[in-house]
Amino acid sequence: MSVLADTRVVVPEVKASRGYWASVGMRLIRDPVAMVALGVILLIVLAAILAPYVAPADPYRGSMLRRLRPIGFPGYPLGGDELGRDMLTRLIYGGRLSLFIGVMPVLLAFCIGSGIGVFAGYIGGRVNTIVMRVIDVFFAFPSVLLAIALSGALGAGVLNSIVSLTIVFVPQIARVAEAVTTQIRTRDYVEAARVSGANAFTIVRVHVLGNVLGPVFVYATSLISVSMILASGLSFLGLGVKPPEPEWGLMLNTLRTAIYTQPMVAALPGAMIFLTSISFNLFSDGLRSAMEVKQ
Amino acid sequence: MLLYALKRIVYVTPVALGVSIFCFLLVHLAPGDPLTAVMPIDATAAQQAEMRAAYGFDKPLPIQYGIWLWKVLQGDLGQSIASGRPVLSEVGRAVGNSLILASVATLIGFTFGTFFGFVAGYFRDSALDKIASSVSVLGVSVPHYWLGIVMVIIFSATLGWLPPTGAGPDGSGKWRPDMEHLRYIILPAVTMSVIPMGIISRTVRALVADILAQEFVQALRAKGLSEWGVFKHVVTNAAPTALAVMGLQLGYLLGGSILIETVFAWPGTGFLLNAAIFQRDLPLLQGTILVLAMFFVALNLIVDVLQTALDPRIQRG
Numbered sequence: 001m002s003v004l005a006d007t008r009v010v011v012p013e014v015k016a017s018r019g020y021w022a023s024v025g026m027r028l029i030r031d032p033v034a035m036v037a038l039g040v041i042l043l044i045v046l047a048a049i050l051a052p053y054v055a056p057a058d059p060y061r062g063s064m065l066r067r068l069r070p071i072g073f074p075g076y077p078l079g080g081d082e083l084g085r086d087m088l089t090r091l092i093y094g095g096r097l098s099l100f101i102g103v104m105p106v107l108l109a110f111c112i113g114s115g116i117g118v119f120a121g122y123i124g125g126r127v128n129t130i131v132m133r134v135i136d137v138f139f140a141f142p143s144v145l146l147a148i149a150l151s152g153a154l155g156a157g158v159l160n161s162i163v164s165l166t167i168v169f170v171p172q173i174a175r176v177a178e179a180v181t182t183q184i185r186t187r188d189y190v191e192a193a194r195v196s197g198a199n200a201f202t203i204v205r206v207h208v209l210g211n212v213l214g215p216v217f218v219y220a221t222s223l224i225s226v227s228m229i230l231a232s233g234l235s236f237l238g239l240g241v242k243p244p245e246p247e248w249g250l251m252l253n254t255l256r257t258a259i260y261t262q263p264m265v266a267a268l269p270g271a272m273i274f275l276t277s278i279s280f281n282l283f284s285d286g287l288r289s290a291m292e293v294k295q
Numbered sequence: 296m297l298l299y300a301l302k303r304i305v306y307v308t309p310v311a312l313g314v315s316i317f318c319f320l321l322v323h324l325a326p327g328d329p330l331t332a333v334m335p336i337d338a339t340a341a342q343q344a345e346m347r348a349a350y351g352f353d354k355p356l357p358i359q360y361g362i363w364l365w366k367v368l369q370g371d372l373g374q375s376i377a378s379g380r381p382v383l384s385e386v387g388r389a390v391g392n393s394l395i396l397a398s399v400a401t402l403i404g405f406t407f408g409t410f411f412g413f414v415a416g417y418f419r420d421s422a423l424d425k426i427a428s429s430v431s432v433l434g435v436s437v438p439h440y441w442l443g444i445v446m447v448i449i450f451s452a453t454l455g456w457l458p459p460t461g462a463g464p465d466g467s468g469k470w471r472p473d474m475e476h477l478r479y480i481i482l483p484a485v486t487m488s489v490i491p492m493g494i495i496s497r498t499v500r501a502l503v504a505d506i507l508a509q510e511f512v513q514a515l516r517a518k519g520l521s522e523w524g525v526f527k528h529v530v531t532n533a534a535p536t537a538l539a540v541m542g543l544q545l546g547y548l549l550g551g552s553i554l555i556e557t558v559f560a561w562p563g564t565g566f567l568l569n570a571a572i573f574q575r576d577l578p579l580l581q582g583t584i585l586v587l588a589m590f591f592v593a594l595n596l597i598v599d600v601l602q603t604a605l606d607p608r609i610q611r612g
Contacts, residue, residue, distance in 0.1 A: 133310075134313065136313070137310055137313030137314055137316075137317060140310055140311075140313070140314045140588050140591060140592045140595075141314075141317075141550065141588050141591065142546065142547045142549075142550035142551045142587075142591060143551070144550065144551030144553065144554065145550035145551055145553070145584065145587055145588070148553055148568060148572070149321060149580070149584045150321075150324070152571070152572035152580055153321045153322065153324040153577070153580065154324055225435075225436055229436075229438045229439075232438060233438065233440055233554050236440055237553070237554065237557060237569065237572075238573070239572070252440070252441060252444065256444065259444065259447060259448050259452050260452050263448040263452055263453065266444065266448065267441070267444065267445055269441075270438055270440075270441025270442075270444060270445070271441070273441060274436065274437055274438055274441060277436045277437075277438065278433070278436035278437075281432060281435065281436045282432065285432075
């Protein structure tokens with residue numbers, strides 16, 4: 001007895017291996033395409049946040065006498081728009097609303113969609129069937145059609161366009177979250193936790209969320225690119241941001257009349273949407289391979 | 296096979312019902328009454344009530360849905376508030392134009408998409424693969440409405456080669472397959488084809504790489520089959536999935552064409568939707584979306600069954 005009591009188990013000191021996120025970070029840093037994409041995104045975001053300090057002019061003040069100036073005109077580095085406002089300034093300010101209405105729906109849908117997906121996947125059974133059948137209904141609509149149907153019915157406005165796009169993305173994220181949760185639920189360590197008396201809340205918090213949120217997050221980042229295009233598309237149609245606010249989709253629309261006189265200036269707002277969207281896409285691709293998520 | 300098709304139809308029925316409920320509720324999502332937008336401001340309360348009763352808006356929602364669904368099943372989608380014409384005839388005319396545009400775009404996208412996909416899959420990690428992969432990333436990242444404007448700037452405004460808007464020279468609402476009308480479809484169709492091109496090339500690249508890595512390909516080569524013979528085997532194996540993706544893309548384009556149709560003033564469903572939204576013509580909005588969504592559901596079903604017929608290895612439970 002005493003011998004046993006005296007025996008101390010000596011655990012050799014283990015050097016902390018690099019954590020999961022640290023190794024993901026290392027892999028990302030070694031991916032030049034993803035890093036350039038991230039750099040572009042950060043640049044656009046920073047410019048949008050610091051717009052009052054960076055932008056050379058007032059985004060709202062124009063002059064009918066000096067409208068539609070070409071690119072490189074003195075005082076108008078990227079030309080002037082149809083109301084004589086400085087394009088560079090409006091493109092910088094435009095990032096604020098465009099990013100907001102593009103990223104917000106994905107963020108909201110990530111929270112709501114993973115909630116629904118994890119719930120349905122963990123509960124399983126009939127509840128799961130019902131929830132997933134309702135979600136199937138939303139998959140009967142192409143994203144663009146669903147977004148336009150909802151904002152068309154709700155009416156124009158920034159808030160309504162965010163609501164519509166959130167509804168577009170919730171089912172897509174919920175489906176991914178449900179699929180991963182259903183896989184995780186039957187794993188041995190979840191069984192073990194359940195047998196050892198952990199309640200559902202603890203199991204979901206510790207074992208399920210930790211494994212589900214990663215892949216769902218990667219999927220959500222790949223939606224930002226789509227969301228940016230759709231959100232600006234709604235504004236382009238007149239269903240989102242209202243004039244005179246600077247927003248890339250809306251600017252592209254109001255400048256359509258200038259395609260014969262100042263084609264380069266008219267194409268600029270769309271080029272910004274393209275640049276942002278492709279950067280998010282490339283960064284998301286890099287993140288996916290760095291996190292080793294298979295899809 | 297027939298059993299599988301029947302099983303899929305049974306599975307799709309509740310989805311179709313759900314779609315009809317969604318489209319019905321869409322009108323009631325709108326702030327106020329569906330009639331508010333078109334009612335004259337000086338209409339008396341009695342006149343408003345009369346109008347509401349005439350359109351059936353005075354009954355409880357589930358009953359309204361039942362009546363609406365019954366009419367829809369008989370092909371009555373109601374009347375356009377703006378034009379007074381039946382919604383079905385308005386949508387029918389527009390669907391034809393959209394279908395032509397989306398089909399041509401899918402065909403262009405499929406041709407180039409499979410080409411890029413095959414090249415990239417065959418020569419993985421080569422410069423050709425990098426170029427093909429970049430094309431597919433560009434295809435899915437580009438805001439197509441902007442691409443449309445850029446195309447108009449280049450080919451209409453600057454070079455003057457092609458007409459910028461419309462479906463034909465006479466401003467008619469109907470596209471016909473002749474040389475003059477062909478010039479009008481080029482710009483919108485090419486613009487639209489960029490999306491399926493990117494997606495199809497991605498799919499085909501993965502498929503081809505996957506098939507080439509399988510043992511039977513090695514066996515074929517070991518047997519002394521020519522590279523052309525091996526290629527034919529790869530095509531046969533990749534075809535069912537590639538064709539399925541093409542079919543689904545047609546559905547996506549048909550439903551998602553509103554932005555491109557608006558840019559090119561193409562007289563299709565997208566253009567119709569745009570008009571319905573801005574005139575707050577809710578029956579027309581509802582009818583158009585219902586038709587497009589049902590078309591998408593039906594197309595999904597057909598693709599699913601055909602794909603299984605072509606390749607019995609795939610069967611969804």
